[in-house]
Amino acid sequence: MALHKLLVDDFYDASYSLLAVHCRLEDYRLAYLLNRSLNLKLKRQPQDLDYKYFAATYAIYEWFDEEFFTTWHLVANVCKKEEDSLQSSGSLFSTNEKVLKTYHLLPEFKNVDFFIKISNDERYLDEKQMLEKIQSIPQVITTYTIDVDKLKSKDNLIF
Template structure:
């Protein structure tokens, strides 16, 4: 009997940055709003249902214009979990928050944004995340 394997290719047309910050999510969103002239608004928590292992919740802030989508996501689940790695991006568990940017241009382009993030007082470290190397790309399909 033949077996078939389903291979799913995800379209990764976004930039992803990891932030290390001891700040609360609303404080970090406020800092990003002031610095980058955004309007990040709290959204309902992002829910990731793992069939046999439970549900993970992640805080989620969103800024949308006609051309830009800017998301601030908490990397660690808000709820306790039996999982060893209750993260949105388990490959990058060293990051507290993730910035998901689609169509970033000008001061929000990847080259321009990283130095700006690195000097924010609420951010201890900012670094790019290699999107192609993500093991769980489906977590970032919004």
């Protein structure tokens, strides 16, 4: 009897582009500047992206372009959270020290501050022109395209 094995990855085809943005702006400020330079209408979602496993939340902005049937997402890659530090049990005095921990949406891109996910079935986008417009924003350090097929943690981008 023959054994047939189906792989789920064979059926999943990423129909989106992913841009990495390096800048030290707050998320709302970057969304405003992107709206102005790319003529978008990004709005903050009522619920942040929440990963309970990592205990981290990431700010997310979304806009659906009805003219080109394209969904735009701006999502933060960095979540900084203050947590209690671990102490040894042999301590004479109890101290409540806090430690600032940093979590990343895509751990393989720790230097990236934000991602722009552009979902479009036809993939008709002039990425070069978009990159030039984003790069023309004075507060943006750099921006580039990420190959989605080579991502290890692409499951974090399903939202």
